[in-house]
Amino acid sequence: MGSTVIHSVLLFDGVSIYSDASVTFDLESGTITSVSTTPTPSTDYPSGAAVIDGKGCTLLPGLIESHMHVHNLHLPPGASEDDILRSPLRCGVTTVCDMHSDPESVTKQRKAVAEELAQAKKSNGTVTMSDLKSSLYGATIAGGWPKPVVLGHNPTEELKALVETWPNVTVETAPDFVKSHKAKGADYIKLMQENCCSLAMPTGAIPVATLELQTAVVNAGHAAGFPVVGHALSVDMTEVVLKAGADGLTHTFVDQPPPQSTIDLYKKNNAFVIPTLTILASLTNELQDWRDQFADLAKQKKLVDDFTVQNMREAMNVKDAAAKLEYAFDTVKRLRQEGIDVVAGTDAVAGLKGSGIGPSLWMELLLYIEKCDMSVTEALHSATALPAKRFGFSDRGIIAKGKRADLVLVKGNVTEKLATLWEGEGIVGVWKQGVKAG
Structure with a gap:
């Protein structure tokens, strides 16, 4: 060679x-x-x-997609999983960061990636799959997020049984949760903080993690050398994640403009944000022309299969009446002005309406430029050197x-x-x- x-x-x-x-x-x-x-x-x-x-x-x-999911839970029965790691590589995405999947799916995909690479080197062949980083399961609680979004489209008995196997993390078990994840090959720890106030569900409709619990998970994660990031879609839930000491948010919020208190917490933690504007636009049912544009592009360039092309066109449309995508744009602008790192990620999942793993990152980066006042090089930085730095991927980016x-x-x-x-x-x-x- x-x-x-x-x-x-x-x-x-x-x-x-x-x-x-x-x-x-x-x-x-x-x-x-x-x-x-x-x-x-x-x-x-x-x-x-x-x-x-x-x-x-x-x-x-190689581009880094800092928020996706490698599981197949949103795919209809019998749908192909072949493109989950192949479509991003076609788009120049050499690393994807899974933000909540079962360890079995992650292990299966990582094995396939490693075997393909070894065979390609042995035979002077080619590769087709992106590298995979993962949180494994997020620090879920009994009945909490993301149970509603996973069960919402197809609550089969099999799927209900699977969700019941998710972690039920408590203050007392937080250290064991982190220890187990480290042994299983997690790259970072993911918190789940959701009270549904930005969604078309009653606020508090599901159990919500406490600040005490999230602080326990963050402390255990940091003690084990992990970056810790957290899901939140509203200001109040974002502030819980930041008060717990997390290193970053895996979404920005859509329920209101950014208050100074939230900005101050970001600065206190030196935290970063992964905006996921692409999936937030699907959540609020906005930017249909953008979804159509990138679905057309994905079809034309044969980046994804026909099912995913149609899936990219659709919207989840599950927002609370007060939620607006404009709040997310304003927040990214404000965070940038305050020196907060913006790391590129989409929350793309196979089968999740409004997303296609790979093409969605292109859309995400263009949104940063056209809606959030980023320069092109700043957007590229958010998908290369910056995520590598913030997640501690010292070998790439x-x-x-x-x-x-x-x-x-x-x-x-x-x-x-x-x-x-x-x-x-x-x-x-x-x-x-x-x-x-x-």
Whole structure:
């Protein structure tokens, strides 16, 4: 196995932009062996290296989708699960972060990813699946979130029985919950904080975790070396997660504009937010034209199957009457102004209305630019170096010597126009740990 050189390319390394750069990576180790931000003579290329002329293209780190779910609970019986990790890789997403799935599903998918990569290296073949990070199960409580959303569409006896096996975390069992997750290979801990006040359900319709419980889980998570993030869709629930000491929120809220108290808590914790504007738009039944646009795009480029194309067009439409997507836009703008990190994620799930794993991240990033005043490079940063930093994924997210060779080559200048990712030739090459995606 040899090296590959991409030369004369516009490089966005996850933070900064360089013109006429060269990047060399090694197939056997799966890592980047050199980065030059000035023209490199061909005599300096490794002997026998495969050489790619990157002129007219942009080279990016593999994108990171920081909020999705790898389970199949929203799919109808018999529906294919093949695209859960394949459709994101087609979109340049080399890492996905699952935010609540059963350990069996995660283990099954991780095994498939590892076996595929090993076989590709052995046979000089290609890969088709994104890398998978996971919280495993979130710190659920008896009868609490996300039970209503999972049981809402198809409450079969089998599904009810499965939900009953979810953790029932208490203050006393929080340390054991975290210890068990660490032993099973979790990458971070996920809290669930939901009272339904932003949803088309009566406020308090389900049991709600207490501040005491969430603090116990956060403390146990931090003691074990985990980042801890939390679900919340309203201001009051967001503040509970932040008062518990969490490192980030896996949604922003839609029930009201951002109050100063919430901003202050974000700043106190140095917490980050994963806005998930794509799924919030489905929740509030707004931005139908955006859903149609990206569904059309996904169909045209054959990124997902026909079921998912139709699924991307539909909306959950489960909001409380007062909830507005505009509040989410305003909150992201305000958090940015206050120096709070915004990390890209969509809450995409196979079968969840309004989402398609992979194309939804493109929509999410464009929403940051067009609705939240981000620059293109800031949006790209939110899906590369920033999530890697905030989740502690020290081996990826940036193009630098010694990092994983998770790379995306795009025809044109993505740093000036995000739509270059999908317009025209779009993505012309993806590598995961130095192995070409096929």
